[in-house]
């Protein structure tokens with residue numbers, strides 16, 4: 001799933017390319033991606049509006065739509081997008097040919113969007129003024145799009161329940177330590193909880209726990225203050241490093257131009273089962289915690 005660095009990379013790309021564009025058309029072959037409103041209503045709500053701002057909150061993308069009246073920007077509504085497991089927005093140009101099962105979506109520009117198979121699962125296309133289209137490629141079709149007023153979206157339960165942004169000053173050991181004392185489960189599962197900290201997922205939780213030398217199964221309530229300090233620093237460090245490298249593309253994630261990120265080439269433990277630990281050469285282990293896997297060094301990260 002795209003985590004904070006991947007979503008941030010896409011948001012930065014989108015801001016550069018499509019900010020200010022007007023939504024002139026909307027197409028989907030996967031109506032279930034639209035949540036909370038009927039497809040026709042969704043279309044009606046967004047057509048003719050300008051994309052005035054694009055922001056990230058946790059792993060969500062918010063497209064602020066509005067109009068310019070007498071030279072002033074007036075934001076009226078928000079499209080809330082969650083790319084979920086395999087979704088990623090792409091800026092490109094496509095042509096939809098045929099109907100029903102034989103329908104084909106043909107990329108019109110050469111390069112990664114046309115060549116990389118993970119960019120070929122186009123489920124949604126927004127036509128934009130200026131000629132670009134905003135596509136959503138999503139192999140597994142779990143992505144979600146909804147639209148509402150700024151108030152409705154920003155105050156939705158989904159948004160309000162999010163914890164502080166992992167890279168904000170609000171996310172500190174002073175915030176985290178007292179919360180962990182109440183959590184009688186593994187530190188890995190606590191870090192994946194978006195209500196505790198927004199934006200961290202499986203990859204960067206594993207990477208940060210390795211840097212902080214904490215076993216992923218360690219009971220969160222037993223961590224010492226010094227360990228929590230190290231952990232918070234480690235989380236910020238791996239996220240910043242990955243943003244600089246434009247995210248991790250172990251399987252399906254691609255940036256808004258369809259290109260792979262660079263963090264997977266420098267992963268310390270994630271996806272490295274059986275390979276030597278970067279600090280002590282012990283083979284990296286992979287275990288299951290709940291439904292998710294965790295990668296760690298059994299020597300550097302003692303339980």
Ligand SMILES: [Zn+2]
Nearest residue numbers: 277280297300
């Ligand atoms: Zn090690």
